[in-house]
Amino acid sequence: MPEEMPLDDLISSAAQDAGGWLGALPVALVATSNDGMIVRWNHGAQQLLGYAPPEVLGRHISDLLHPGADRSLGRSLWETAATGRGVMGTVTAWHRKGHPLELEIWACPVPDRRHGASAVLVFAADAHAARRIRGSSAVWDGLFARSPVGIGVLDTQLRFLQVNPALEAMNGLAESAHVGRRLAELLPEVNADQMEEAMRQVLDTGEPVLDRRRTGRTPADPDHDHVWSCSYVRVEDPGGRPIGVIASLLDITMQQRDHTEAEAGRRRLALLSEASSRIGASLDLERTAQELADLAVPHLASAVTVDVLDSLARGIEPGTGLAGGVALRRLGKAPLTGSAVTQALAPLGRTLIFPTTAPYTQALAARQPFLIAQLDDRAVAPAARHSPKPAQLLELGVHSFMMTPLVARDMVLGVATFYRTGHTGPFGSDDVTLAGELSARAAISIDNARLYHHEHETAVVLQRSMLPQHVTPPPGIEIAHRYLPASDVNEVGGDWYDVLPLSGGRAALLIGDVMGHGIAAAAVMGRLSATVRALGRLDMPPTALLHQLEATLADLSDPMLATFLYVVCDPATGHCSVTRAGHPPPAVVQPDGTVYLVKTPPGVPLGVGGISFTTTDIAVPPGSTLVLFTDGLIEARRRDIDERLTELTGLLAAPQQSLDHLCDSLIAHLVPASADDDIALLAARIGGPALQPPG
Incomplete structure (x- = not known):
């Protein structure tokens, strides 16, 4: 049998094990003998009820109850505890300043070797404060466990202390994988450095940070990018010193995607509106082709070329077939300077000859857009048989490529080619649609220029003949x-x-x-x-x-x-x-x-x-x-x-x-x-x- 602990040690141990709310409130610790006489009265008891230890030691504990209150409840609680059972209850005590105070108490027997009998240890706290703390704790526990918002608690070193199930699901990692580790260690595929910088700012200033965007991929969905709205609040001890950060995260990927798509739609409409006013106003072939190229950079592509049939550029009516290949005259190119890609492409005015099997000819013959969303060695292999240019463009950083034919009034007039480099994403279906609409407008203008040029020549000939x-x-x-x-x-x-x-x-x-x-x-x-x-x-x-x-x-x-x-x-x-x-x-x-x-x-x-x-x-x-x-x-x-x-x-x-x-x-x-x-x-x-x- 282990040796029994002294009463003071038992009081300390019991206080640690008493549970939840006792650690968050000023608590009175009182010990009585088995006959109810007060033998211990700590500083917390003095703060709570106002009596100094000499005023209460040796008195019966029931003397502290409110005179007008039912004392039977207090006596029954003490008697039950004295017989060996721990009990909890609420009683009304009498404060030294002469007003009632509702207390929530917890009493339990404690063996006392020095006094030769069991003592009763009583913990007491303000009942109203206890209920408030229990309520707050219940709300926090419910929010933490069942909230769809991801919640994490981090210490001052930005190491995770606790995460809720929602954050586990977002990150695709169990709570045990989070605890003790920083965000940058857990999720290298997100902008963790920026997020930790925001949390350090919160720890330093105490000012919350709201709606800071975290982007990237997590083990929960490693194949797709996500966007989270993150907010950070500092946690402080009673003295106002920072002890950590609470982070809340909300997955806004769908909302962001909808917003991005709406914004992209507005940009497309604005670009098409600008195209209506800019492209084709001059009724000049070269200027119209250049206007299309200038308009598409940088709103749609990093570089653009516009080529029209060489016969059209020479004022000859274009034929209807492309069976023998195609000759194209480069009339538009953007940007004209400052781009390694456009410098590598044929200059303005150059006539380019493409055989029947070349992708350019096939795209024109099909009268359909041609897209290579991800340009790589495998994708450029078919074109490499005709020209080393595709491989050279790949080396210069072109990662996405598309062509749209210039077709007006059921006649092929040329082709517009779009290139993307750098960090811009690959061309998608929306980009193909937009490029097709811009090319269609340019094609109508080019055809108008062709018809007007023909009419101009006819009118001049008629005029001169008369x-x-x-x-x-x-x-x-x-x-x-x-x-x-x-x-x-x-x-x-x-x-x-x-x-x-x-x-x-x-x-x-x-x-x-x-x-x-x-x-x-x-x-x-x-x-x-x-x-x-x-x-x-x-x-x-x-x-x-x-x-x-x-x-x-x-x-x-x-x-x-x-x-x-x-x-x-x-x-x-x-x-x-x-x-x-x-x-x-x-x-x-x-x-x-x-x-x-x-x-x-x-x-x-x-x-x-x-x-x-x-x-x-x-x-x-x-x-x-x-x-x-x-x-x-x-x-x-x-x-x-x-x-x-x-x-x-x-x-x-x-x-x-x-x-x-x-x-x-x-x-x-x-x-x-x-x-x-x-x-x-x-x-x-x-x-x-x-x-x-x-x-």
């Missing part, structure tokens, strides 16, 4: 003329000029501009030109001729307007008659350098109807030059028309020069870049010593 091919100046008049078509198909119009010989050695100088664009305007211009030639040879008065031109326009199914200037000159006398129908006035350059615009009623354009035209007569000295022009020569964006006319007269005031040089100088100075509108220009030098008809 202009006088060989203007034979009548005696006494020197002629020079120019026609410059607009650079943009939308501006190709119906400008024309002509010189008609009339009776009596006179000549008609005429210039006009059909208000419209494209083939239709050129065709109307042809009808007006033919009508003028027929009526002019009849020597019809100018005003009557203009009314006949109006009738010609009225016969059209789609009425159009045209400006017109008709000048009849007699080189022998210098007499000229000027008739205008809404057209800019002619300029006169006299031999002495004097320049002026003829002041004559402007009239209204042909086709308006109901207006009478008037003719203005002028006389010019021999050797004077008349300059007739369309508004394309003097109109300019953001420039006032009067300023441009002043600039024109200033150029005409230069020293005398040949008419060809004069025409070229006007165009070079007034239209230094590509023309926004057609330009027709006719210069006629009237009379002069060398041109006077014989006597």
